Amino acid sequence: METWKSVAAKAVVIVAIFVLIVDGWNHPSRNSSKKVKYHVRRLRKDFRQLKKQEGAIKLVGGRRPFEGNVEILHDAKWGCVCDDEWDHLEATVVCRQLGFEGAIQATGNSRFGIARRRFWMDNMFCDGREDYLGMCRFDGWGNSDCESSEAAGVICTHDKEEDLPSRSISTRRIKIKERHPRLQTRLTGGRNPSEGRVEIKFPDQDWKLVCGDGWSLLEAGVICRQLNLGYASDAIQMTFHSDKKEFIGISGIQCHGNEHHITECLHDTSIQCPGARGNVASVVCKRDMADLVIDHIELMRTAHLEDRPLFWLQCAMEENCVASEAYRIQKESADWTRETRRLLKFTARILNAGTADFRPSVPKHLWEWHMCHMHYHSMEVFATFDIIDSSGKRIAEGHKASFCLEDNLCMPGVKPRYKCANYGDQGISVNCTDIYRYNIDCQWIDISELEAGHYTLKVAVNPEFKIGEMSFENNAAKCQLLYTESQAFVYDCIIGRP
Numbered sequence: 120m121e122t123w124k125s126v127a128a129k130a131v132v133i134v135a136i137f138v139l140i141v142d143g144w145n146h147p148s149r150n151s152s153k154k155v156k157y158h159v160r161r162l163r164k165d166f167r168q169l170k171k172q173e174g175a176i177k178l179v180g181g182r183r184p185f186e187g188n189v190e191i192l193h194d195a196k197w198g199c200v201c202d203d204e205w206d207h208l209e210a211t212v213v214c215r216q217l218g219f220e221g222a223i224q225a226t227g228n229s230r231f232g233i234a235r236r237r238f239w240m241d242n243m244f245c246d247g248r249e250d251y252l253g254m255c256r257f258d259g260w261g262n263s264d265c266e267s268s269e270a271a272g273v274i275c276t277h278d279k280e281e282d283l284p285s286r287s288i289s290t291r292r293i294k295i296k297e298r299h300p301r302l303q304t305r306l307t308g309g310r311n312p313s314e315g316r317v318e319i320k321f322p323d324q325d326w327k328l329v330c331g332d333g334w335s336l337l338e339a340g341v342i343c344r345q346l347n348l349g350y351a352s353d354a355i356q357m358t359f360h361s362d363k364k365e366f367i368g369i370s371g372i373q374c375h376g377n378e379h380h381i382t383e384c385l386h387d388t389s390i391q392c393p394g395a396r397g398n399v400a401s402v403v404c405k406r407d408m409a410d411l412v413i414d415h416i417e418l419m420r421t422a423h424l425e426d427r428p429l430f431w432l433q434c435a436m437e438e439n440c441v442a443s444e445a446y447r448i449q450k451e452s453a454d455w456t457r458e459t460r461r462l463l464k465f466t467a468r469i470l471n472a473g474t475a476d477f478r479p480s481v482p483k484h485l486w487e488w489h490m491c492h493m494h495y496h497s498m499e500v501f502a503t504f505d506i507i508d509s510s511g512k513r514i515a516e517g518h519k520a521s522f523c524l525e526d527n528l529c530m531p532g533v534k535p536r537y538k539c540a541n542y543g544d545q546g547i548s549v550n551c552t553d554i555y556r557y558n559i560d561c562q563w564i565d566i567s568e569l570e571a572g573h574y575t576l577k578v579a580v581n582p583e584f585k586i587g588e589m590s591f592e593n594n595a596a597k598c599q600l601l602y603t604e605s606q607a608f609v610y611d612c613i614i615g616r617p
């Protein structure tokens with residue numbers, strides 16, 4: 120692919136030659152300096168035009184040049200990127216394409232303001248080495264089921280000097296209680312007392328609203344807990360119209376999710392609400408809620424290695440279940456179907472130990488039909504499988520699984536209700552388990568490029584916190600993985616947060 124830089128460079132040369140020729144014709148002329156100015160102006164304009172190259176990206180809504188939501192140019196129109204599947208690998212590609220060394224963080228939930236343009240990209244899969252975001256795999260231009268509160272963004276690595284001192288103070292995030300220990304909280308404008316816009320009050324001030332940027336189920340969950348309203352089933356960024364000039368009282372609230380009071384969470388020391396005017400935070404709280412627990416005992420019991428020729432993995436390749444090296448082999452080797460991949464297989468058994476059913480976030484008419492596996496996927500990222508080295512770096516390209524959710528095995532006395540077959544309703548009932556046996560396609564991590572050694576295996580469900588649960592602290596199993604050239608041992612699992 121020709122980069123816009125090389126195209127632009129060619130254009131510079133062509134226009135420069137053109138300027139010389141035109142200048143030559145008219146020479147000697149008193150107008151020549153005027154003409155040169157004219158051509159330089161033209162050149163600048165063309166240059167700007169050329170920069171609007173397919174696949175160009177920019178960051179919007181950030182306070183500093185190295186951060187923001189990502190927008191990409193396609194078909195001469197800018198569009199957003201959805202935060203499903205968005206992680207460090209994608210952020211790294213974005214930052215490098217923009218000329219930064221790397222990424223500090225991949226952000227989601229429209230951290231830098233709600234999306235004001237169409238979503239061009241969804242379900243990104245980069246291996247981290249691509250030169251351009253457009254080179255990564257994704258669902259196809261404009262194929263997206265994302266909402267405006269799901270814009271993906273990045274914070275890129277940068278020199279300290281860029282952190283202008285006058286600004287860095289205003290963008291620092293500190294615990295709310297350090298400044299406002301006596302902050303009050305309430306909900307207003309809902310259909311019932313368990314939902315509504317979040318309002319906060321500093322002593323001696325009016326009630327004010329909360330900036331919606333970055334608002335997620337983690338923050339919403341703390342509000343529901345603090346107000347004794349149960350658990351958060353929805354975290355909504357909504358537009359609020361007000362005549363009052365300063366109706367937003369706080370921004371950048373960021374919680375871990377298990378805090379008992381919102382004052383334990385971080386916030387911006389000065390209000391920064393870059394999204395659409397009037398984007399405010401709302402919640403829906405519920406008493407009954409699902410709670411997924413991953414069965415780490417079954418995981419340890421079933422983990423093992425298997426070598427498979429790529430011939431048998433063609434469906435899996437369509438669903439992004441193998442490492443990117445496999446796609447390279449497919450592209451470059453005529454005999455690729457005979458190459459083998461080494462897979463670490465295991466059973467993922469997931470129990471709903473809550474008091475309400477776990478239901479997919481995407482409505483039925485938007486479910487994706489997977490031709491290869493002949494079923495619908497109702498939730499794009501239901502689980503992630505990762506292998507992490509001792510320094511905390513994700514190595515073997517993990518993968519993100521979008522399952523078909525159903526009741527496979529229930530406790531005595533509970534009738535299974537959700538079934539994938541025949542476009543059935545998907546979900547996991549209370550006290551039922553959804554089982555993905557190790558012999559199911561895609562139920563593995565492709566470790567063909569992994570070197571022998573000690574690692575951490577992490578299997579997490581609902582990892583992006585897109586669906587409400589009682590707790591996210593039991594959604595991941597983190598296990599020891601010992602990989603020799605011939606065997607894999609998974610042991611000492613602990614349950615934690617994704």
Ligand SMILES: *[C@@H]1O[C@H](CO)[C@@H](O)[C@H](O)[C@H]1NC(C)=O
Pocket residue numbers: 530533549550
């Ligand atoms: C689920 O199981 C728990 C204990 O195992 C029980 O207390 C609860 O009533 C069950 N819930 C349903 C809906 O069956």
